Each structure stands twice: as C-alpha cells, then as structure tokens.
Amino acid sequence: MARQQNLEIDDELTVPHWELVETFTRSSGPGGQNVNKVSSAVQLRWNVDASSVPARIKTRFRQIWKNRITKEGDVIVDASEHRSQALNRDAARDRLTSMIRKAAKKRKRRIPTRPTRGSVERRIKAKKETGEKKALRGKVDP
Numbered sequence: 001m002a003r004q005q006n007l008e009i010d011d012e013l014t015v016p017h018w019e020l021v022e023t024f025t026r027s028s029g030p031g032g033q034n035v036n037k038v039s040s041a042v043q044l045r046w047n048v049d050a051s052s053v054p055a056r057i058k059t060r061f062r063q064i065w066k067n068r069i070t071k072e073g074d075v076i077v078d079a080s081e082h083r084s085q086a087l088n089r090d091a092a093r094d095r096l097t098s099m100i101r102k103a104a105k106k107r108k109r110r111i112p113t114r115p116t117r118g119s120v121e122r123r124i125k126a127k128k129e130t131g132e133k134k135a136l137r138g139k140v141d142p
Contacts, residue, residue, distance in 0.1 A: 005017055007020060007093060007096065007097055007100075008097075009097055009100050009101055009104065010101065010104070013053060013054075013057070013100070013104060015046065015051065015052070015053065015100070016052060019046060019047065019050070019051050019052065020044060020045070020046055020093075020096075021044070021045040021046075022042060022043070022044055022045075022089065022092075023042070023043040023044075023045070024039040024040070024041065024042055024043075024085060025039055025041045025043060026038070026039050026040070026041065027039075027040045027041035027080040027083075027088070028041075028080065038085070039085065040080070040082070040083060040084060040085045040088055041078065041079065041080035041088060042078070042079045042080070042085065042088040042089045042091075042092045043076060043077070043078050043092075044076070044077040044078075044079070044089075044092040044093065044095075044096055045074045045075070045076050045077075046074065046075050046077075046096060047072070047073050047074050048061055048062060048069060048073050048074070048075055049073035050073070053100070053104075057100070057103050057104050060103040060104070061075075061099070061100065061103035064099075064102060064103055065099060065103075075096070075099070077092045077095050077096045077099075078092065079091040079092035079095065
C-alpha cells in the first residue's frame with residue numbers, strides 16, 4: 001500500500017492523512033480483462049465533524065455540500081474515471097481538495113445598489129399601463 005499523504009489545501013490549511021479513509025473497489029467502464037481483476041475505483045471518505053479544520057470552514061462546507069454529507073457526517077468522493085488506481089486516488093483527493101477550498105474561500109460582501117432612474121421610470125410606466133388596461137375591464141353600461 002502506498003504511503004498516506006496529508007491533503008494540502010493551501011499554505012495554512014492541511015487535512016492530516018488519518019482523517020481520510022480510502023476504499024478501493026472494482027470499477028465499471030473500460031479496462032477489458034483488467035476490469036474484473038483490479039480494484040481501481042476509489043471511494044474517499046472524510047468526516048467533516050471530526051476533522052481538524054477550523055469551525056468556520058466546517059460550517060461553510062456543511063452549507064455548500066449538505067446533500068453530499070451522510071448522517072454520520074462523512075463526505076464521500078468517488079473516482080473511477082481512470083484505469084489506474086493511483087490516478088483515481090489522485091482524482092478523488094483533488095476533488096475533495098477543491099471542495100474544501102471552495103468552503104475556505106471568503107464570501108464577498110454584497111454591496112447594495114440603488115436602481116437607476118431609467119429602470120424606476122420603466123417600472124412605473126409599466127405599472128400605469130397595466131392599471132389602465134385593468135380599468136378598461138369594468139362593467140359595460142346597457
């Protein structure tokens with residue numbers, strides 16, 4: 001088995017290798033006779049709750065990826081697009097890294113803007129036209 005490596009997210013953030021659980025299974029798809037003999041697909045599990053990443057990143061990760069997190073708090077990343085176990089392992093680790101990076105990225109604060117004068121005038125004009133149209137729907141005098 002290959003030596004486990006820490007998952008480097010950025011300069012300050014690293015996920016230790018003992019927090020990651022890799023499972024290898026047989027992969028579907030191309031591979032010929034190799035597909036029935038070699039376990040090349042990778043399933044990478046990482047428990048968000050028990051991890052050593054800062055709490056704000058955990059919270060943001062849960063918000064973004066809530067549909068991919070199990071009841072136990074694990075996020076599961078599958079990779080089976082390559083014929084090689086090593087390439088699938090790297091693909092799964094890269095995918096998890098990008099997910100954590102997205103959660104670690106600080107959100108830009110929205111600066112509220114005022115509507116332009118033209119857009120306000122167009123909105124009011126459209127409202128008046130709608131009101132006039134509805135006013136014409138009144139009862140008809142005999």
